[in-house]
Amino acid sequence: MAERGGVRLEDVARAAGVSVATASRALNGSTRRVRPEHSERVAAAAAELGYLPDAHAQAMARGTTTVVSLVVGDITDPYFAEIASGAMRAADRAGLVLVITSTGGEPEREATVLQSTAVLRPRAVVLAVSRRTDGSAESGIRTLHDRGASVVALVSDDSDAPGIDVATPLTIRNRAGAASLAGALVDEGHRDFVVLAGDPDVVTARARTAGFVAGLARRGLELPETSVTAGPFTRDGGYAAMARLLASGHRPGCVFAVNDVTAVGALAAIRDHGLEPGADVAVAGFDDVRMLADVVPALSTVRLPLDTIGETAVRRALGEDVATVFDGEVVLRQSTRRTG
Amino acid sequence: MAERGGVRLEDVARAAGVSVATASRALNGSTRRVRPEHSERVAAAAAELGYLPDAHAQAMARGTTTVVSLVVGDITDPYFAEIASGAMRAADRAGLVLVITSTGGEPEREATVLQSTAVLRPRAVVLAVSRRTDGSAESGIRTLHDRGASVVALVSDDSDAPGIDVATPLTIRNRAGAASLAGALVDEGHRDFVVLAGDPDVVTARARTAGFVAGLARRGLELPETSVTAGPFTRDGGYAAMARLLASGHRPGCVFAVNDVTAVGALAAIRDHGLEPGADVAVAGFDDVRMLADVVPALSTVRLPLDTIGETAVRRALGEDVATVFDGEVVLRQSTRRTG
DNA sequence: TTGAAAGCGCTAACAA
DNA sequence: TTGTTAGCGCTTTCAA
Numbered sequence: 001m002a003e004r005g006g007v008r009l010e011d012v013a014r015a016a017g018v019s020v021a022t023a024s025r026a027l028n029g030s031t032r033r034v035r036p037e038h039s040e041r042v043a044a045a046a047a048e049l050g051y052l053p054d055a056h057a058q059a060m061a062r063g064t065t066t067v068v069s070l071v072v073g074d075i076t077d078p079y080f081a082e083i084a085s086g087a088m089r090a091a092d093r094a095g096l097v098l099v100i101t102s103t104g105g106e107p108e109r110e111a112t113v114l115q116s117t118a119v120l121r122p123r124a125v126v127l128a129v130s131r132r133t134d135g136s137a138e139s140g141i142r143t144l145h146d147r148g149a150s151v152v153a154l155v156s157d158d159s160d161a162p163g164i165d166v167a168t169p170l171t172i173r174n175r176a177g178a179a180s181l182a183g184a185l186v187d188e189g190h191r192d193f194v195v196l197a198g199d200p201d202v203v204t205a206r207a208r209t210a211g212f213v214a215g216l217a218r219r220g221l222e223l224p225e226t227s228v229t230a231g232p233f234t235r236d237g238g239y240a241a242m243a244r245l246l247a248s249g250h251r252p253g254c255v256f257a258v259n260d261v262t263a264v265g266a267l268a269a270i271r272d273h274g275l276e277p278g279a280d281v282a283v284a285g286f287d288d289v290r291m292l293a294d295v296v297p298a299l300s301t302v303r304l305p306l307d308t309i310g311e312t313a314v315r316r317a318l319g320e321d322v323a324t325v326f327d328g329e330v331v332l333r334q335s336t337r338r339t340g
Numbered sequence: 341m342a343e344r345g346g347v348r349l350e351d352v353a354r355a356a357g358v359s360v361a362t363a364s365r366a367l368n369g370s371t372r373r374v375r376p377e378h379s380e381r382v383a384a385a386a387a388e389l390g391y392l393p394d395a396h397a398q399a400m401a402r403g404t405t406t407v408v409s410l411v412v413g414d415i416t417d418p419y420f421a422e423i424a425s426g427a428m429r430a431a432d433r434a435g436l437v438l439v440i441t442s443t444g445g446e447p448e449r450e451a452t453v454l455q456s457t458a459v460l461r462p463r464a465v466v467l468a469v470s471r472r473t474d475g476s477a478e479s480g481i482r483t484l485h486d487r488g489a490s491v492v493a494l495v496s497d498d499s500d501a502p503g504i505d506v507a508t509p510l511t512i513r514n515r516a517g518a519a520s521l522a523g524a525l526v527d528e529g530h531r532d533f534v535v536l537a538g539d540p541d542v543v544t545a546r547a548r549t550a551g552f553v554a555g556l557a558r559r560g561l562e563l564p565e566t567s568v569t570a571g572p573f574t575r576d577g578g579y580a581a582m583a584r585l586l587a588s589g590h591r592p593g594c595v596f597a598v599n600d601v602t603a604v605g606a607l608a609a610i611r612d613h614g615l616e617p618g619a620d621v622a623v624a625g626f627d628d629v630r631m632l633a634d635v636v637p638a639l640s641t642v643r644l645p646l647d648t649i650g651e652t653a654v655r656r657a658l659g660e661d662v663a664t665v666f667d668g669e670v671v672l673r674q675s676t677r678r679t680g
Numbered sequence: 681t682t683g684a685a686a687g688c689g690c691t692a693a694c695a696a
Numbered sequence: 697t698t699g700t701t702a703g704c705g706c707t708t709t710c711a712a
Contacts, residue, residue, distance in 0.1 A: 397705035
């Protein structure tokens with residue numbers, strides 16, 4: 001019923017018989033400064049007229065917005081989806097709106113995406129994107145920061161990775177998790193490993209690969225460079241890499257894919273090659289993504305509390321005092337069970 | 341380097357030696373009205389200073405925003421994630437920002453979510469949410485519409501579902517797709533069906549259930565009411581429903597779960613019951629979600645071009661002349677293959 | 681083609 | 697405690 005464009009605060013004020021200032025204070029302004037009677041009249045008028053503030057006008061006047069940005073690689077990837085889910089919850093609790101932008105898996109679009117994010121002047125931004133080691137996002141991050149945003153970046157416990165000075169890090173111990181996994185796998189009796197390393201320029205992939213290699217080394221096993229194969233960080237990437245490997249006559253005892261999605265691709269390739277994944281070739285992943293909990297054989301992996309990480313990241317960006325490091329937990333399942 | 345708060349148009353104008361009006365016109369304003377020489381100077385200054393417009397100020401001044409909203413049920417559900425992915429692409433192409441809000445799977449939160457969406461005054465909104473038959477979102481939708489948003493709602497080809505007069509429908513032929521699936525399953529030799537119907541108040545679930553029942557009827561098979569069991573529209577819901585069924589001694593020949601995620605839950609329950617899904621109990625899903633392409637046995641389902649649907653929905657909301665109906669395609673795989 | 685100035689809807693001094 | 701008023705950064709008449 002409202003006029004085109006909606007009811008303004010002025011309309012509410014008039015209906016309640018007060019000034020816009022009073023109406024503003026009653027609806028939002030600093031606590032306890034409006035006579036209860038007026039406050040009620042304003043609330044009633046607002047409800048009756050169906051008043052809804054205009055976030056843009058508020059942003060202008062306040063000099064600060066209600067938007068929190070989350071930048072992810074590919075929302076279709078359950079890794080990011082779970083993080084997004086937690087982030088949304090946190091934003092919601094804080095009464096803020098979560099704007100998700102995605103690079104669509106193309107890291108070179110990162111700069112552009114950060115720019116388009118910046119125009120909304122987010123109060124906080126969480127970078128869950130697959131950051132590349134080349135620091136291509138640096139300037140975009142700086143822009144955000146200069147605009148007054150508090151930016152939190154998900155990073156790995158990898159000393160090789162370049163820091164981002166203006167961003168607050170939230171560390172995921174990818175390296176340590178992968179190292180533990182390697183140890184556990186060796187303890188299960190595996191010896192002959194291959195790593196599906198994903199994109200070597202993506203920090204997460206690098207950290208997990210490096211950690212795994214280090215973990216093996218700690219057990220006295222040296223992984224030849226030829227046993228580490230790069231490729232896209234996706235289901236199809238995992239499938240292709242595994243298929244290539246098998247086609248070339250290699251048949252490793254155990255494959256470590258740097259994330260679950262890639263591991264599932266490897267599983268499929270093994271099966272399509274006529275072998276039985278788990279029994280003939282063991283496979284382990286990373287993340288313990290829920291959506292893949294029912295793959296067969298059940299995937300050994302490193303569980304990351306993705307949802308919590310997403311939630312924590314926005315809370316941290318909002319200035320709360322929360323956890324700053326997350327560890328993964330090795331979970332051994334059917335896919336690496338030694339039958340012999 | 342920029343001052344706290346960033347570079348304003350005024351700064352650019354000064355640097356370029358023109359007025360803010362000219363700077364504004366050069367950077368965005370109606371075509372061909374600024375002397376090329378000035379235009380260049382402005383562009384150069386903007387680049388040098390790292391100017392980025394303030395979306396809120398633009399929104400205020402223009403009376404229209406650059407935001408497109410997508411309301412989904414649960415971003416963690418690959419059904420929504422794929423839609424979101426396509427929607428993001430379309431928004432991006434149009435130079436708009438996609439704001440995703442989620443009800444977190446709680447339909448009763450729908451009204452609230454629509455409200456918080458409305459404050460951003462989106463230019464267009466796509467409702468991909470699991471709409472309930474009780475029309476609880478009606479008023480929220482009307483609010484959005486009154487604020488000038490063009491709203492597109494994903495709906496089913498189900499005459500029972502209430503229309504939303506102010507929203508433009510984008511029809512997904514859930515009913516027809518489910519009916520085709522039923523026919524195909526009967527043709528494969530299946531007779532003894534059970535439907536894991538999801539939440540009967542959710543239109544999508546209803547349409548698929550109704551379509552399946554109708555499809556069986558068309559083949560002369562009547563499905564007893566007791567063979568339709570309601571429950572949450574999720575992996576766990578599917579697991580629980582299937583487990584309950586098996587525990588009670590039922591052992592259907594073929595189970596139709598109203599979406600893939602639920603079907604995967606059913607698969608797991610069957611397996612945990614000591615039976616072999618696919619061989620002992622056939623299972624079919626709906627959606628053909630990519631993330632579940634590698635489950636074993638491969639899931640028979642109805643493929644929906646989710647990504648394209650998401651893309652089309654925002655293009656439609658933006659006023660483009662695009663497809664208005666989407667059909668599903670039956671895909672028969674291992675999970676319903678008759679071995680005997 | 682350009683610039684001055686009036687808003688867009690709201691908040692926040694500042695006075696009353 | 698309330699109202700008046702000056703902006704927030706930008707676009708857009710309206711004159712020049």
